[in-house]
Amino acid sequence: MKTHKKVKITLQNVTKIFGKNAERVVALDGVNLEIYDNKFTTIVGPSGCGKSTLLYLLAGFEKPTSGGILKDGKLIENPGPDRGFVFQDFALFPWRTVLGNVMFGLISNGYDKKQAKKIAMDYINLANLNGFEHAYPHTLSGGMKQRVSIARALAYDPEVLLMDEPFGSLDAQTRKYMQEELVKIWEKFHKTVVFVTHSVIEAVYLSDIIVVMSARPGKVKAVFDVKIPRPRNYTGEQYLKVRKEVLDYLEEEVQKEIEMNNT
Amino acid sequence: MGNGEDLKSLQAKNKVSEIGQFIAPFLVFGLFWEIMVRSGIANVQTLPAPSMILHELYVLIGKKGVLQCHIYHSFYRLALGYVLAVVAGITIGTVLALQKDLRDMFSPVLSLLISVPTIAWIPVLLITMGLGDKTVITAVFLGGVFEITYSTIAGIRSVHQQQINAARIMGVRGLGLFFKVLLPGSLVSIMPALRLSIGYCWRALVGGEMLSAMIKWGVGKMIYDARFWNDVKVMLVGLIVIAFFGVLLDRIMLKRLEHETVEKWGMLVER
Amino acid sequence: MTGKGYILPLVPIGGFFLCWQLFAHFGFINIALFPAPTRIFTELSALFHQEIAGHSVLLTHLIVTLKRLFVAATEGVIIGILVGALMGLSQKVYRFFDPVITWVMPIPGIAMAPLFIVWMGFGDPTIITVGAIATFFPIAYNTSTGIRSVDNQLVRAAQIMGANKARVLTQVYLPWAAVYIFTGIKLGLARCWRTVIAVEFIAAANWGLGYMIWDAAEYLSAGVVYGGIILLAAIFTFIEKGLISPFEKMTIEKWGMVRI
Numbered sequence: 001m002k003t004h005k006k007v008k009i010t011l012q013n014v015t016k017i018f019g020k021n022a023e024r025v026v027a028l029d030g031v032n033l034e035i036y037d038n039k040f041t042t043i044v045g046p047s048g049c050g051k052s053t054l055l056y057l058l059a060g061f062e063k064p065t066s067g068g069i070l071k072d073g074k075l076i077e078n079p080g081p082d083r084g085f086v087f088q089d090f091a092l093f094p095w096r097t098v099l100g101n102v103m104f105g106l107i108s109n110g111y112d113k114k115q116a117k118k119i120a121m122d123y124i125n126l127a128n129l130n131g132f133e134h135a136y137p138h139t140l141s142g143g144m145k146q147r148v149s150i151a152r153a154l155a156y157d158p159e160v161l162l163m164d165e166p167f168g169s170l171d172a173q174t175r176k177y178m179q180e181e182l183v184k185i186w187e188k189f190h191k192t193v194v195f196v197t198h199s200v201i202e203a204v205y206l207s208d209i210i211v212v213m214s215a216r217p218g219k220v221k222a223v224f225d226v227k228i229p230r231p232r233n234y235t236g237e238q239y240l241k242v243r244k245e246v247l248d249y250l251e252e253e254v255q256k257e258i259e260m261n262n263t
Numbered sequence: 264m265g266n267g268e269d270l271k272s273l274q275a276k277n278k279v280s281e282i283g284q285f286i287a288p289f290l291v292f293g294l295f296w297e298i299m300v301r302s303g304i305a306n307v308q309t310l311p312a313p314s315m316i317l318h319e320l321y322v323l324i325g326k327k328g329v330l331q332c333h334i335y336h337s338f339y340r341l342a343l344g345y346v347l348a349v350v351a352g353i354t355i356g357t358v359l360a361l362q363k364d365l366r367d368m369f370s371p372v373l374s375l376l377i378s379v380p381t382i383a384w385i386p387v388l389l390i391t392m393g394l395g396d397k398t399v400i401t402a403v404f405l406g407g408v409f410e411i412t413y414s415t416i417a418g419i420r421s422v423h424q425q426q427i428n429a430a431r432i433m434g435v436r437g438l439g440l441f442f443k444v445l446l447p448g449s450l451v452s453i454m455p456a457l458r459l460s461i462g463y464c465w466r467a468l469v470g471g472e473m474l475s476a477m478i479k480w481g482v483g484k485m486i487y488d489a490r491f492w493n494d495v496k497v498m499l500v501g502l503i504v505i506a507f508f509g510v511l512l513d514r515i516m517l518k519r520l521e522h523e524t525v526e527k528w529g530m531l532v533e534r
Numbered sequence: 535m536t537g538k539g540y541i542l543p544l545v546p547i548g549g550f551f552l553c554w555q556l557f558a559h560f561g562f563i564n565i566a567l568f569p570a571p572t573r574i575f576t577e578l579s580a581l582f583h584q585e586i587a588g589h590s591v592l593l594t595h596l597i598v599t600l601k602r603l604f605v606a607a608t609e610g611v612i613i614g615i616l617v618g619a620l621m622g623l624s625q626k627v628y629r630f631f632d633p634v635i636t637w638v639m640p641i642p643g644i645a646m647a648p649l650f651i652v653w654m655g656f657g658d659p660t661i662i663t664v665g666a667i668a669t670f671f672p673i674a675y676n677t678s679t680g681i682r683s684v685d686n687q688l689v690r691a692a693q694i695m696g697a698n699k700a701r702v703l704t705q706v707y708l709p710w711a712a713v714y715i716f717t718g719i720k721l722g723l724a725r726c727w728r729t730v731i732a733v734e735f736i737a738a739a740n741w742g743l744g745y746m747i748w749d750a751a752e753y754l755s756a757g758v759v760y761g762g763i764i765l766l767a768a769i770f771t772f773i774e775k776g777l778i779s780p781f782e783k784m785t786i787e788k789w790g791m792v793r794i
Contacts, residue, residue, distance in 0.1 A: 109696045
């Protein structure tokens with residue numbers, strides 16, 4: 001069956017420069033990219049390649065120095081509830097319970113308390129956090145905190161979900177578990193996701209599309225379509241094939257980045 | 264290559280700009296103040312102009328040579344009281360840190376004593392020690408001693424038993440153990456207290472001087488006396504001197520010490 | 535705390551007062567300077583029972599001081615938090631006030647008192663104003679530090695979830711800064727307390743605990759002096775343990791945000 005790919009977000013010649021004069025850093029240099037609707041897109045690249053910067057631009061936390069980002073034809077310049085963001089450090093509000101955190105977006109968008117609570121509880125269930133809705137974040141484990149984070153980002157039903165190395169702070173076991181959980185959740189809604197990670201293993205497990213970035217200044221180096229049905233097998237033949245392909249591309253860029261830092 | 268020089272001159276420019284920005288509010292405020300007084304809007308008696316205050320400062324230092332004398336006396340009392348507080352505080356603190364029973368007995372007393380404002384002790388001191396130098400020095404002492412004792416206890420108790428054991432195996436005992444292991448190890452806790460205490464002591468000094476009628480010299484006394492002539496200029500000069508030394512003591516003196524010891528040893532946790 | 539824990543601290547205190555009583559009784563110490571504890575108690579009671587205009591003298595002193603404390607603390611807290619918040623949010627405001635805080639905060643309130651006596655005379659206006667100023671500084675400083683230290687990720691998280699500027703302010707900045715504000719208030723109240731008593735020594739017009747103690751010292755009524763200090767210690771301990779700590783437990787400690 002041919003799936004018609006609809007473009008959700010377009011990055012046109014996006015450049016991002018930080019700092020001035022002697023201390024300027026060109027994080028992204030002329031990035032052209034299309035993010036497709038209802039697809040899980042992952043961006044991988046060596047450290048410092050600008051992938052997180054890219055995500056911040058998509059979120060509206062920063063503005064491009066030149067070029068533009070269009071979502072459904074409209075320019076993205078500020079953060080807004082049409083998008084959701086999951087941070088690597090969770091960014092949960094420590095003074096709010098799990099329920100309070102998940103309800104935050106709903107209330108900010110005009111839902112009344114009763115409605116917000118109900119919807120929030122649905123997402124808390126989805127994230128397997130039943131019984132913890134009245135707990136404070138500091139009492140939870142890393143994996144649980146990240147699940148709250150995801151529930152919180154999904155609760156107000158944003159069109160696009162942005163995830164910035166969300167499993168980077170977790171230990172290997174929890175990480176694997178979270179990857180599997182994320183796939184399960186994604187299969188339910190098929191949201192448009194832009195996921196950033198430096199782990200190719202993770203990228204191949206999760207994504208429909210993998211974008212490989214070059215070392216700094218960041219450019220799009222390659223784009224891979226991953227057509228393996230889910231849930232995927234970490235040791236399956238198809239999986240390993242794609243993984244090798246992506247790794248080869250990435251290896252080159254990682255080498256470049258190491259050389260850059262040694263000069 | 265031009266880049267190196269560019270960077271240096273850029274940094275220099277930044278520094279000047281920084282200092283300029285720091286002073287600017289003062290200059291603006293000072294100018295505004297000056298104009299208010301000169302134009303007669305503000306009463307010159309109650310609020311003398313900055314230029315008058317500076318003039319007074321010059322007079323007190325140069326012509327009358329009086330300010331130095333006040334400062335000297337204040338500092339001599341501060342130094343004496345502070346040193347006594349440090350010695351007593353560390354000694355008592357060490358004893359209490361090492362003897363659990365004594366500590367259990369006296370800890371609550373210590374907490375109670377810390378909570379009494381130093382200034383409240385002064386009337387007692389005035390009755391029992393008179394209205395002179397001794398009272399002020401004792402006030403300074405009391406200002407710092409409780410804090411130092413408290414943090415010495417915490418500091419010494421925080422020294423890992425392993426470090427003590429290591430030293431003991433190498434044959435270090437008694438007083439040697441104290442100076443070579445316990446004291447350095449507890450400096451992390453004691454240093455902030457020493458810094459805090461100099462501030463407390465300075466404030467106790469000023470308070471003590473203001474309330475001790477029989478002393479002749481001292482920054483606090485200078486301000487207090489000025490009231491009898493309603494001399495706002497002298498008061499403001501006094502306040503400036505107090506602020507100046509208050510900040511100086513905290514920033515420079517002990518920051519250096521902290522840097523040389525605890526920071527160098529990598530023991531300071533960046534908060 | 536076990537039973538032993540309660541008894542042990544009482545030993546030095548009790549022993550101290552016992553020795554004092556005995557020494558006074560047997561004339562080992564000058565009872566004009568160190569009246570026996572029983573004498574202290576008697577003198578305090580006398581003040582308590584002594585009446586003026588139908589009210590107990592001791593209680594009047596106490597209430598006058600408490601009133602001053604309350605007003606000064608309230609003014610200091612409110613203005614402190616406002617200024618601190620403005621400082622935290624605006625770099626311009628911060629640059630203006632920071633040097634003021636750096637240079638004026640270290641000045642003890644009592645040193646400012648003569649100046650204010652010239653400007654405002656003796657009594658309440660001076661005492662309350664100087665008290666408020668002393669309270670203001672640590673609160674403004676801590677509040678501004680708190681707001682400036684807000685974790686930016688939390689701000690971003692709120693923004694992308696659709697919170698408008700006002701909501702970000704009240705739902706992110708404020709709770710985050712709360713820890714710092716608490717510390718500031720603790721410090722501010724301690725300063726308020728010390729400053730009010732100290733200024734009462736020289737600027738009170740006949741009433742107030744500070745005045746009571748000072749007056750007693752001038753007339754060498756040692757009993758009242760000691761009694762006054764004991765009273766001060768008791769009141770302060772009560773305020774610390776009875777009011778501030780429980781409040782902290784209800785908020786900061788629950789959120790796991792206690793700063794050591």
